[in-house]
Amino acid sequence: MAGHVAIIGGTGKMGQWFATYFKEKGYQVVIAGRFPGKTAKTAQILGVGSADSYSEAVKNADIVIVSTPIEATAKIITEISRYMSKGSILFDIASVKKGIITALEKAKESGIRTISVHPLFGPGAKKIRNRRFILIPVGKDTELMQTITKLFEDDGATISIIEDAKTHDKIIAYTLALPHFLNMLLGNLLSKADFESYKFSGTTLALQLMLTESVFNEDPRLYSMIQMSNDQFHKLLVILLESTQKLARIILNNDTEGFYRLFKDTKVYLSRNPSFEDSYDRLYKALEAIEEKTKE
Ligand SMILES: NC(=O)c1ccc[n+]([C@@H]2O[C@H](COP(=O)([O-])OP(=O)(O)OC[C@H]3O[C@@H](n4cnc5c(N)ncnc54)[C@H](OP(=O)(O)O)[C@@H]3O)[C@@H](O)[C@H]2O)c1
Known part of the structure; x- marks a missing residue:
């Protein structure tokens, strides 16, 4: 064709x-x-x-x-x-x-x-x-x-x-707008630190920072629209604020039981991904591959 x-x-x-x-x-x-x-x-x-x-x-x-x-x-x-x-x-x-x-x-x-x-x-x-x-x-x-x-x-x-626009926007709220939001939040919180966080990054932050930095290298106009024009994401923001408060309360109250429960329940959902088990191995492989590429 x-x-x-x-x-x-x-x-x-x-x-x-x-x-x-x-x-x-x-x-x-x-x-x-x-x-x-x-x-x-x-x-x-x-x-x-x-x-x-x-x-x-x-x-x-x-x-x-x-x-x-x-x-x-x-x-x-x-x-x-x-x-x-x-x-x-x-x-x-x-x-x-x-x-x-x-x-x-x-x-x-x-x-x-x-x-x-x-x-x-x-x-x-x-x-x-x-x-x-x-x-x-x-x-x-x-x-x-x-x-x-x-x-x-x-x-x-x-x-x-x-099948329809509403389902699309709901899925995109979780899979695109939410990761953008969390990366923006992380970048913004790091920017308030009185030291250069990238100089102290361990494995988790090294990979995470790459995502965060790539978000901030993008076009703010498009990114603002992905956040602002999706009313399904605005519903998710309410859940996000409630979940943040819940997790913060668990931590501030030293609620170890609550922490373990949240960890376990979330893991049940995440482990539905067939590659969940080897995520730790893949994290190191990804880091090594990036380090190799950066050296070239
Ligand atoms: N960038 C991504 O990663 C990505 C990924 C998937 C989907 N999308 C979607 O792809 C579409 C385009 O995104 P993009 O990143 O390519 O944006 P872009 O680089 O800003 O390009 C959009 C083009 O549209 C024209 N334009 C700008 N403002 C306009 C307006 N008010 N009315 C009419 N035309 C206007 C401009 O061309 P002229 O100035 O020549 O008119 C501009 O070059 C968006 O709907 C976005 O959601 C983007």
């Missing part, structure tokens, strides 16, 4: 990633943005085509990808779907889906085929192999689901299908 791909927001980090991905697969790629000069410059660097407007980019496209900030995506879907040809495919790649699936459902009424995609990786991913995508159906289009699944699976990616 090759053809024409248009990427709205193609000047951005993920837009460029998808432009390169589809170009390397043999598709004719055109990117579009709000500023034609900036778009043309990026297109030249990537070796793809550029369009002066969204409408021009999408009119002959077989696949249109909307890779714009979360808060702008629903409106852009509504705007561009009017210019797309009947039967062509449209998907977004936003990290939070509330409102976006509704926009895709409306867009479908004009005869285009829509689905929602969430790549669970950032632009740093060199290859698609072993990376994960979440797909969310929009209405019943089993064939489109199969087409998009095959497109990415053929390159070695793993696909998970989630």
Whole structure:
């Protein structure tokens, strides 16, 4: 399946990633943005085509990808779907889906085929192999689901299908927004220490700090939206505050029994992961691999 791909927001980090991905697969790629000069410059660097407007980019496209900030995506879907040809495919790649699936459902009424995609990786991913995508159906289009699944699976990616936006946002609240939040909190608490914590890092902090530092190397605009636009995460924040207080009380009250119970109960959940048992070994392997790479 090759053809024409248009990427709205193609000047951005993920837009460029998808432009390169589809170009390397043999598709004719055109990117579009709000500023034609900036778009043309990026297109030249990537070796793809550029369009002066969204409408021009999408009119002959077989696949249109909307890779714009979360808060702008629903409106852009509504705007561009009017210019797309009947039967062509449209998907977004936003990290939070509330409102976006509704926009895709409306867009479908004009005869285009829509689905929602969430790549669970950032632009740093060199290859698609072993990376994960979440797909969310929009209405019943089993064939489109199969087409998009095959497109990415053929390159070695793993696909998970989630039925609706609310479930997606709930899962993402736990798997993306929560780790970001905890890393932000850790980084912020460390920044209040009156010593350089990285100089004293043992194994746990060495690995953890790598995650924390990588979060702070990211784009604060995207990260703020992952926290602020996901109302499922706001529900989780209430649980997080209660759990923090509970654990703090256990510790401050010297409640050893309570501590052991919490440890045991949590371990029961975590040990459902088949690789739980060798997590300690993997931690050291990961550290050694990173140290080796850093030496090179
Ligand atoms: N970065 C990640 O790790 C990652 C991972 C998975 C999914 N995503 C999702 O991918 C999408 C794009 O993320 P990104 O990191 O590539 O963002 P980005 O680098 O900021 O790129 C977004 C592009 O959208 C355009 N844009 C910016 N503000 C806009 C606005 N208000 N209205 C319309 N267009 C606007 C810009 O292009 P012009 O200035 O040329 O118009 C910009 O280059 C987001 O929905 C995000 O949730 C990101």
